[in-house]
Amino acid sequence: MIPENLLKQIEFIKEIDKIKYIQRRTKLFASDRNENDAEHSWHLAMMAIVLSEYSDAEIDLMKVVKMVLIHDIVEIDAGDTFIYDQNKNHDNTEEELKSAKRIFGILPEEQAKEFIEIWTEFEDGISNEAKFARSMDRLEPLLQNTSNNGGTWEEFGVKYQAVYEKKKIIKNGSTELWNYAESLIEDSVEKGILKK
Template identity: 75%
Template structure:
């Protein structure tokens, strides 16, 4: 047994406990309580397993699960940026890259490299796995907001066009899930919980 590697892995495990304290803007289904990043990542992992058959292309589901479980760990340092934030770009990859280097760098070198590669693959969104993982990441808050009578859309005055634009990424990973999501968006407009500009 390599004691140094084990101690580094334990240090990483302790550090990522901080993900549980990162509050997201989105609230849990039918709730007033904000979701945290750990809950979000866990939910995406199960969603990916359950919905994998709807991927546009064949995928390595274990890789997708890895992606969604680690994609927000960088927010320990970089913070959570609201998808619809008007002041700060959601794709704050410079800050996130530094965070990835520090946090994943706690792991033994080979493991750190593998985690960073998976995180970067998710961020790039080019592979079948990354496209499907991003579909999960955009679908979950949509389901939450529709369950909460508009949720963060209403709270922060987010309109139809912005929601449609941000959520259309879903189709890159799953046309089936996008068709469903698009229906929910249109239904939200019809119900008056999402405003057309």
């Protein structure tokens, strides 16, 4: 007899395969191919592991890794909202919460509860782990856009002030990484790949 929890977990694993089909606006490093949500989440997990020493506060790295791996799973239902979208707010929405409850709800009750709590904690951005995880989430596309001569900034006419406002969240998790990010933003202006 196969345990009921195992069957639920396998169903969840099959369901989240759909994240591989969610295309982001950002392109891979030095590439013209769009990144998908699975690639993005994996990259953030690796970044968190590699860059954890730059967190301003002590963090539970495993919790950060969980956050970055599950934070975009809700986009299976809710879709990816471009961070610079002028019409739809990028922040946590009812649509995303509904998606979180449906998708994580496939899991056994205790796991579902844990995943929803971790997802909510990331979205709230208050804990040290959430601050650092969100730093990773904002740093990765910055690195991509600078490697692609402006990438989505150029493609969608995104200006300096919008980039600066969205990226300054990095400093909530890491002063050192924010200093680096800020220098990349200013360098991008000097190179003409980000317009003031």
